[in-house]
Structures are given as C-alpha cells and as structure tokens.
Amino acid sequence: MKPLSITANRGKKELAVIWDDSHTSLYPFSLLRAGCPCAECRGGHDKMGDTPDSSVFSTHLPDSPTTRISDFVPVGSYGITPVWEDGHEAGIYRWEYLRALCPCEQCRK
Numbered sequence: 001m002k003p004l005s006i007t008a009n010r011g012k013k014e015l016a017v018i019w020d021d022s023h024t025s026l027y028p029f030s031l032l033r034a035g036c037p038c039a040e041c042r043g044g045h046d047k048m049g050d051t052p053d054s055s056v057f058s059t060h061l062p063d064s065p066t067t068r069i070s071d072f073v074p075v076g077s078y079g080i081t082p083v084w085e086d087g088h089e090a091g092i093y094r095w096e097y098l099r100a101l102c103p104c105e106q107c108r109k
Helices: 029-034 054-058 095-100
Strands: 003-009 014-019 024-028 069-075 079-084
Touching: 003 069, 014 029, 024 029, 024 095, 029 054, 029 079, 079 095
Parallel strands: none
Antiparallel strands: 003 014, 014 024, 069 079
16 A cells, blocks of 8 residues: 655645545544654553554644654655654654554544
8 A cells, every 4th residue: 555645735734645544534633643653652662553543533743843744755665754843753654653543534443
C-alpha cells in the first residue's frame, strides 16, 4: 500500500493522503503528533510497531508548536517524517503505520 498523493493543508491543520486503493485519509496534525511512532514518543524501542496505540484516537492536543508541521521529509520509498515547529523530527511514519492511523469510520472498524 502506497500513497499516490500527499498534501498538507496548514490552514486546516490536516494531511490528506490518497492511497493506491483510491481511499482518501484525512489526518489532523494533532492526531499525527499524538501517534508519533518514534521511540521517544512511544516510550521506548520495545513499544514500537506497525500499529498505533488505540489511545491516540481519543487524545486531543491543543494547537501549539507541538502540533504544527513546518515540513515533511520523504524517507526512502517507504514513509515520511514530519518536521514539527517545536523541533521534533524523529518519527518515521511508514506507509503501513500511516494507513493504520487513518481516523475515518471505515478504517476504525
């Protein structure tokens, strides 16, 4: 599973991904930050994996430099890393992880 298109809308504070199966995922920046897959945010290497913790879907983070994305950096052909305004840029969102983080009703079933 790979994205065909990735668009960041900083005004709406959301990332839109159109996947190769025609599904469109809309990710609020706050969800992306709550679900950051890096070892620091997940609480250690032993807690890392291809699926986000289900608690990220009910976590609300207020608008702040922590939840504002200044850039996205491609990581090979397998993911992206958001660069957050607070300087955090350690999370590699592999395509599988990013799709599992999709907040839509269809994907949450």
